[in-house]
Each structure stands twice: as structure tokens, then as C-alpha cells.
Amino acid sequence: MTAPLDRLVLALAQVNSTVGAVDQNLACAKSARKRAAELGADLVMFSELFLAGYPPEDLVLKPAFQDACRAALDDLARDTADGGPAVLMGLPWMQDGFCHNAYALLDGGRIAAVRFKVDLPNYGVFDEKRVFHPGPAPGPVSFRGVRLGLPICEDIWQADVAETLAETGAEILLSPNGSPYWRGKDDERLAVATARVVESGLPLVYLNQIGGQDELVFDGASFVVNADCAVAGRLPAFEEAVARVVFERVGDGWRCVEAPSASQLGDDEADYAACVLGLRDYVQKNGFPGVALGMSGGVDSALCAAMAADALGADKVHAIMLPYRFTSGESLKDAEDCARALGLRYDVTPIAAAVEGVEAALSGLFAGTQRGVTEENIQARARGIILMSVSNKFGPMLVTTGNKSEMSVGYATLYGDMNGGFNPIKDLYKTQVFRLCRLRNGWKPFGALGPDGVVIPENIITKPPTAELRENQKDQDSLPPYEALDDMLECLVEKDMRVAEIVARGHESETVKKIERLLYLAEYKRRQSAPGVKVTKKNFGRDRRYPIVNRFRDPGLPAQTPDAALAPEFSAGARFEE
Numbered sequence: 001m002t003a004p005l006d007r008l009v010l011a012l013a014q015v016n017s018t019v020g021a022v023d024q025n026l027a028c029a030k031s032a033r034k035r036a037a038e039l040g041a042d043l044v045m046f047s048e049l050f051l052a053g054y055p056p057e058d059l060v061l062k063p064a065f066q067d068a069c070r071a072a073l074d075d076l077a078r079d080t081a082d083g084g085p086a087v088l089m090g091l092p093w094m095q096d097g098f099c100h101n102a103y104a105l106l107d108g109g110r111i112a113a114v115r116f117k118v119d120l121p122n123y124g125v126f127d128e129k130r131v132f133h134p135g136p137a138p139g140p141v142s143f144r145g146v147r148l149g150l151p152i153c154e155d156i157w158q159a160d161v162a163e164t165l166a167e168t169g170a171e172i173l174l175s176p177n178g179s180p181y182w183r184g185k186d187d188e189r190l191a192v193a194t195a196r197v198v199e200s201g202l203p204l205v206y207l208n209q210i211g212g213q214d215e216l217v218f219d220g221a222s223f224v225v226n227a228d229c230a231v232a233g234r235l236p237a238f239e240e241a242v243a244r245v246v247f248e249r250v251g252d253g254w255r256c257v258e259a260p261s262a263s264q265l266g267d268d269e270a271d272y273a274a275c276v277l278g279l280r281d282y283v284q285k286n287g288f289p290g291v292a293l294g295m296s297g298g299v300d301s302a303l304c305a306a307m308a309a310d311a312l313g314a315d316k317v318h319a320i321m322l323p324y325r326f327t328s329g330e331s332l333k334d335a336e337d338c339a340r341a342l343g344l345r346y347d348v349t350p351i352a353a354a355v356e357g358v359e360a361a362l363s364g365l366f367a368g369t370q371r372g373v374t375e376e377n378i379q380a381r382a383r384g385i386i387l388m389s390v391s392n393k394f395g396p397m398l399v400t401t402g403n404k405s406e407m408s409v410g411y412a413t414l415y416g417d418m419n420g421g422f423n424p425i426k427d428l429y430k431t432q433v434f435r436l437c438r439l440r441n442g443w444k445p446f447g448a449l450g451p452d453g454v455v456i457p458e459n460i461i462t463k464p465p466t467a468e469l470r471e472n473q474k475d476q477d478s479l480p481p482y483e484a485l486d487d488m489l490e491c492l493v494e495k496d497m498r499v500a501e502i503v504a505r506g507h508e509s510e511t512v513k514k515i516e517r518l519l520y521l522a523e524y525k526r527r528q529s530a531p532g533v534k535v536t537k538k539n540f541g542r543d544r545r546y547p548i549v550n551r552f553r554d555p556g557l558p559a560q561t562p563d564a565a566l567a568p569e570f571s572a573g574a575r576f577e578e
Contacts, residue, residue, distance in 0.1 A: 004145025011036030016211035019053030054178035081109025098133035140170035166200035212281030233259020278533035280311035290316030297331030309450035314343035380416030410522030426532025
């Protein structure tokens, strides 16, 4: 028998897979395995469901897709007969008629072991109970005399699986993950991983997915924690990497003695990088040749233009200014200055003929009525038609540019400025948009393709925001200052706070109730909005699922105490009996 290893060289493959692109994912895995061999690795580890891409949602229920994933795994297993690194690979696995979220060890030309995910998340953006069957409590797998525990993603967010693995002899925990980004998530992951290390007494490798998938962005930021809870190494966030990690047997346990040490990004830097990666992967994985967007001279379109240039390169971004008689000379200059600073193709297409043509067509139907929001919205819809026509004619995806503050209160026009295929700033409040504009003028993320330096003119950041749909219009004619509005919205959306609690923060009661009302009324618009990058803990769509028909309004009362005299008699945890 071969003596157990005293030194384990592990390669962490933090590489970008694509949902459904099984052959492409297999080729990516083979390339990463080749790199792992160059690093002297005994074993290369991939993220959760790598062969399928994550999350595969209902695609994973298709037998043909299951077959394709298994065929790819068999192909990769045969490769391991060459004496090179063994492979830990995630995929959907059919067993006894059930589909499992699985992790397989490939070594010596065969599938040496398979383990199934036990805890299937069914909250927030996750819906795994819909498509996967939970596995039994797992034991470790033996790899060349080393007993490896393989808890899959959610399996380390509770104590049970890691505890079972430790009790059944695991020596190192290797956890493949598909953990999407939101602000502060890295600290949450580290806290969870550290808790499992404390409970099990074992070192833990946390390998996370990298890349964008629809609204979700996976930031990588993988790490290693030793048994003494010290962070032994980190991989970069929002960057692909195949990294060498070395464990050595020390006494009765194992210790990571070599690993990369990447620096962490600040919250705003991470948000910006997430938006860029999410936009890049959405465009490239869907096969668009580039993007187009309306350039208004405002802060939102300027930030989107900068993100698009950073994601794709300036040559793949077409900025179009669509002026009407309410568009100021200041906006015309700001839009052009920004486009030129970014190096974009920039065109000016006046919309007067389109707007006045629609108004002429409606003149009979609208006779005797006052001009108002309807006529203002014709401008937004004329712009939407022109931009969608450019997209249809030449193929670029239309980027829509509304921020979370606007989407929250419905200050966006259906079939107008809401037109588009993807929105990189959909989950950024207006105050965050301003911050990220200033950030980008002095910094850009690793791998960004846009120019260095100031790319968003100062005047765009400092002038009062306006939609310019009527004379002298300003956003704050009908909305509170954005600092106040965004605080109220964060309380209502992210924290589900009572109106009374928000008022206690210093806001006027009627204003809070107005914003809550607008939030509920705009649900029908959000259901029809383009997908966009998730950067907060609760985005619109996957995280926050509210009914469109909704007559509830918070009356503004303090928290109520139920009448104990009316409560049924039962102990906590007891079941009701019929």
C-alpha cells in the first residue's frame, strides 16, 4: 500500500463557467488542470456545479442536460489516467431517480468517489429544493491516504455536516461554493467558515465561483483558514485564478503552509467591480457584439457608460444623445464630454420629429385635456423606440440606466427609459451612484478596459439631477433629497422596518408613508424591468417578491403586542393537533 501523503499540493481553480455551456466548461476545466500540473498539484478543485454552471435552475431537470454533464465528467475522469492531478468537480448527478447537487473525485482514470449536497438553500436568490434532492450525511473521501471532507456550499452554513465529517475522520475540509456577491458578503463567509473550523478543529478551504450569471455576480474571493482560525491565504475578488495551496501534516493534523495573499477591496470598489463583471458576462455569454445606451448628460448614464467601457472596451460602446427642446446646453456638453473622455462612439439624434408626430397622432383623442405626465412620457418612449431600433438594426444590447432609487418609487417610464436588456446599476441607490462616479474618476478595477483618469466630468456629479421632461424640472421637485430618500428606501426595502421606526430616525411621517405607497405602486413596473446586477443583500426580483395587487399600507403604529389572553395554549415547538 502507498504511504499516506505528508504534503498535499492543492490547486484552487477559481475560473469562470457558463450555465449550460457544458463543452466549454469541460474545456475550461481541462485547461485549468493543465495549469495545476504546472504548479505541481496533486489535486485540482473546482467550484460548485462547475460543469453545469451555477445556478442552472430548471435546466437541471432536463435529462439531456444531465446526460451532457455526466458525459463531460466521464471524459475528464479518463484524463486523470495520465498521472497528473486528480480532480474535484461539481455537477448534477442522477441517483435512483433523484437529481443531486454533487461533487466528484476523479483519480486514476475513474470516478473514485461522489458526495451529495445535504442542505439545499431555499431563501433569497436560492431555490435548490425545487430542483435537487438532498443527500445523506456524508463521510470523508480518501485521497492517497488523506481523508477529505467535502461539504458543498450551504453545507458549511450550518454545523451538522462539518460536525459529521469531523466525527467520521475527515482531516481537511474542502468546500466548493457558488456564493453570490453582495456588499459585505466576504466577511459573512469568513465568519461562517471560522465557526466550522472552531467546531470541527479542521482547516478549511473555501473555493468560490467567479463570474456573472443573469442578475447574480460571483466574486471568487476564495480563502483558506487553518485549524487555529488564522486566514492562511486569499485569492483575488472578481478575478480568475488557478492558485497553488500547500498543506503539510503537522503532528495529528494538517496546516496550510503556502497560499497566495490577495488584498481585499473596499465596499464601493467591490460594488463597482461587481457591476462591471456582471455586465461583461451578461453581454459576452449571450453573444452580443457590444452595447448601446442613451447618454443624457446625467449621472446615471455616465456611470453606466464608464462601466460599459471598463467591461467591454470603448470600441464596443455606442452612446447616443437624444435631445428635445427641454434638453439644456449644459446636458449636451456634459454628455459629449463624458463620451469623449471614455473614448466612445457618440452620436446626437434629436427626437423632436418623433415626439411631435406622436402628439399629432394623439391630438384628436387628447383634445380638451391638459398637458401633463402623459406628454412628458412620450419623450421617454420616443427615446426608447430609437434606442431599441439601433439595437435591433446593428445588434448591440441596449443598456438601461435607471438606479434603485428611481425603480423603487416608479420614477421610470415603461417602454421608454426602462427599455433595454440589462441594467448594471439597477441595485445601486442614487447616493451610491454619485459615490461610484467619484470613485471611478480616481480608480478602476483590475482588468478594466476603459481609460485611466477622470472620465465623468465634475459638472455631471455636482449639478442637480433632472429628467429634463419639462422646463426647469428637478428630481427633488417631487422627491425628498436623495440622502433622505435612500435612507427611507433602505429601511423599507432591505430591512422591512415599520413606518414608525423609520419616522423615529428623523423622517416626517407623511413623507415616509408617501414613499412606502410609491414603492408598492411601482411593483408592476419592476416586474417588467430588465435584469441587473445584484449588489445589495435584497435586490428587486429574486430577493424581494411582493404582490402587484397589494392593498396593505403601514398605518405607522408602533410594534403591537399580541393579547396573551387570546393565545392558544401550547409549548414552543409543539405541534397542533386536529
